[in-house]
Amino acid sequence: MSSPRPLNRRHFLRTTSAAAATGYFVGSSSLTRGQESPNERPVFATIGLRNQGWSITSKSTKFADFAAFADVDANVLGENLEKLEKQTGKKADGYSDYRKVLERDDIDAVMIATPDHWHTKISVEAMLAGKDVYCEKPLTLTIDEGKLIERVVKQTGRVFQVGTMQRTESDQRFLKAIALIRDGRIGEIVKVTCGINGATGSPVIPAIDVPEGLDWDKWLGPAAKVPYRALPQMREGYGGGVPLYTNCHYAWRNWYEYSGGQMNDWGAHHVDIATWALGASDSGPNKITPVSYSLPVEYENGYPTVDDQYNSPTKFEIHANMPGDIPLVITSEGDNGILFEGTKGRFFVNRGKLTGKPVEDLESNPLPEGAVEAVYGGPVSENHTANFVAAMASREQPISDVWSHNRMLEICHLANIAIRLGRELNWDPTKREIVGDEQANAFLSRECRKGYEIDM
Template identity: 50%
Template sequence: MSTNRREFLQFSAASFWVGSSVVGAPSLARAAARSANERPVFGFIGSGIQFQTLIRSGCVFGPCAAVCDVDAVQRGRGVETARIEHYARDYPITIYNYEDHRAVLDRDDIDAVVIATPDHWHAKIATEAMDAGKDIYCEKPLTLTIDEGRRLADHVAKTGRVLQVGTMQRTEFGRSFATAAAMVRDGRIGTLKRVTCAIGGSPQPFPIPPAPTPKHLNWDRWLGPAPWTEYLATPQILKDRGYESGHPGSRTHAFFRWWYEYSGGKLTDWGAHHVDCAMWALDRGHADIGQYTLDPLRVEHPNPMDKDGMPVHTDRYNTATQFHTRVELEDGLVIDIVDSAVETLGFDNGIMFEGENGKFFVNRGKLTGKPVEDLQTNPLAADALDRLYGRTNVAPTHMGDFVDCLKTRQTPVSDAESHHRNLTVCHAANVALRLGRKLTFDPATERFVGDDQANRFLARTPRKGYEW
C-alpha cells in the first residue's frame, strides 16, 4: 500500500495480462448517453467460487470489460472464462484485468459492477462503486455487520443507484419461494405461527499453521478492512478432508465463510437465503416488525468463545458448527433457525411454514404440502406475484431483473433496504450464538435493547488504509 492511488492507476493503465500476453492500455473514452436498449458493460470484482455462475448469467445481457481479483492465478482463470463467454456471443470487446478494484471503478466504459468478493469487502466496494456512478449486483450477504447494512441502504437512497443483492431465491427456482411467500401473504395457512429455516452447519475447525504467502496473492489487499493476521495454509490437511486442492489458503477463497472476521458462517451464507424468504413472506417493514428476542437454544463452537464472544484460538475456523436460535416476534410468531431439522421435522435444508390451518415446505427442489396441492383447484390470484414483487413482468432470472432495472431505474426484486432488514435477523442471531445468551433486538433503533456488550457487534472499525 506504499504506492499511492495515482501511481497505482498509472501502472494499471500501462499494462495488463491475459494468459501470458502483455498488451497495451484500454481506451476509457465512451459516450455519456446510453440507450435503454444498449447492452450494459460489466466489470467483475472477485473471481472466486461464485464467479463462474455470475459471469455466465451476466454475459447473457452484455460483455465483461474487466475482471478484478487480488489472486493473480484466480484472476487469470476468470479472464479465460470471460473470453469463452465473449467468444460464444461474438462480443467485440477486450477483457482487461486488475488487482485493485478502484481501477475498475475509474473506467468510464463500465456501467455496472458485479461484486463477488468475500463478505468483508462488500460494503466498501459497493459504496465506492455508487460514488463512481456504477450500478451494482452484489453477492449475498451484502454486509458483515448491521451497521454496514444501514449505511449501504441509506447510500442507495442518496445516490439513486440500482443495487441488486444476489438472493436469487426471490426470482429463480421455478418461482417456488415466491409462490411460498405469496401463499403466506394470501392467508393460505391462516395466521402464521412458526417458520423453521434449516440452513446446514459449518465444518469442524482444526489447527492450521502459518505459511509463506503465495507470490500470486496480495494478502494485504485480501484482508482489506479486516484485522491484520498471518497467512495460514495446510494444503495436505485440506486435501485429506476432501477440499479443493486449488485453494490451499484456509483463511481465503472458499474457506472465508468459516471465520467471523470475514463472514458469519451458515447464518449469513444460507440464512441470507432461507431467513430472507421467511421474512419476505411476512411483509413487514422495520417499523412493523417490533422488537424480537433471539434465544440460542443450542450452539456448538468447537473453537470456544471468550466472555466477550471472541474466538479463543486464532489458528482455526471459528463460526458455529451446530446451532438452534429461536427468534420470537412481539406477536408470538416463532422463527427457528437451525443447522438441521431432520430429527424434528424430517428435512435438513429448506423452510417449513406452519399456520393455524396447515403447513407446507419449500426448498430449491420442491414445494410440497396440502396447501400447495390445494392450489390446483384454488389458485392464487393472477396478480399475486406482481403484488409480491411490487411490479409486473419481473424477469425469470436474478441477473435479468438487475439488467431490467438498469434500464427502467426501478427498485430490483432484492433491494438493499429489504435485504438489510431480513439479514439483520441473521446478524443478530449470530451475536446471540457468540455470547451464548438471550438477546432482544429493536429494529426501529437497530440496536440490542439495554445490552452494551451485544451492541459492540453492530459495527466494526476498518483497518487503517481501508476505511470507507
C-alpha cells in the first residue's frame, strides 16, 4: 500500500484519471482479498441521510453500489431507502445503529453526513474497521479531533475524502481563480477576504416531546444529554420539512455543541480555497484577531449562559495573520465569496461568478494550456465522488485530503475560540497549539459523553 499522504499529486491524478476513464475501480475489501475485477464497482454505505446525506448519495450511484444506510431517525431512513430503490432499482439494508454498517465485510467505504459532532467518532471507527471514508465538511468539532483523524489515516492507510466540493465542482471556477493567481495575474497577494454570510439568533426554544421515530439519545451521541427543543414554525426550501427553530435537524449548525455556526459551515468552503491559493495548506496563521463580533446570547468563560437559544455568532470580522503577514479576513458582511487582492489587481469568485479585470483580460490573454489541471494536479475529475473512487483504486489520498482540510479548518476553529473568549489568540502552526493561553487551549478538545467515547 502506498503512503497515505500524497507525495506526487500529478502522478496520482494521472493514474486515477486513467482508472476513472476505464471504469477500473477495485473496492478496498477486494484489495484485501487480493481480487481484482474490472467489472467490480465499490460498495458504499451512507451514515446520516437528511439533506446533504442524500445529496452526496444520489450523486454517487453512478460510481458505486449502495448496500446500506444508517440514520437515527426512522422516518428519514425509510424515506431514503425508498428513494435509493427508485433511483437505482436496488434495495439497501437500513440500520438505526451505524456500527452495524461497520461490521459488514462487503462494504468498502462509508459516506458520512451526520451532524458535525458525530464526524470524528464514526470516521475513526470506520477506518479501524477497514473502510475508506468520505466525510462531509467541516470534518471536526475541535482541532484535536483533526489531529486524531490524521493519525488514524496514517496508521490504517485508508483513503479519506473530505466533502469540500468546491475543489472539484462549480464549473472549475475556483480552480481557475487559483490558476490566475499562480500565473501572476494579480501580482503578489496582499489580502484575501472571505465573505461567509451572517446568521440570526433565535427566540427562546422550549423543550418538547421528541418526534416519533427519532432516537434523540443517539442523535446527541458524544454531546451532553439535553432536552429536545423546537418551535412549531417550519423551515422552507432546502432543509425544509423540519422546525425552523430547534436544537436538532437542520438548525444544529447554529449551536456550538454540535457545530461551529457560519464560521465552520461556509468558512470550511471559502477559507479552504483561500489557503490553497495562498500556498498555506501545510501551515497556518500565527495570530487570530476578533476585530468585531456579535453573539446572540450572553457568554461567561467561553460558554453560553443559557441553553434554550442559538449560541453561534451572528456577525463577525476576524483577521488571521497568514504566512508572509498576509491578512486573511473572514467576514459576515458583503457578498458571499472570496476577494483576492494583489499588487497588480483583484478579482472575486464564488459559486455563481468569477469577476474582475484579470478575468476580463482572459479574453485576449488566456491562461496557459493546462493551467487549471496544474492546480488540480492532473485532469479534473467529473465530481467529488469520482475523485474519491479513483483514489480508492490508486490507494493514494484524493484532492480534499484530511491534512490540508484540517490546516484550513484550524483557522475557523481558532476564530470561534477567539470570539467565545473575546480576545486575540497567538497560534503556533508548528506545534499546533495556542501560545501562552491555557484557557484557550482547553477549547482544542472536548470530552465525549460516557458511552459515546471513540472506540479504539
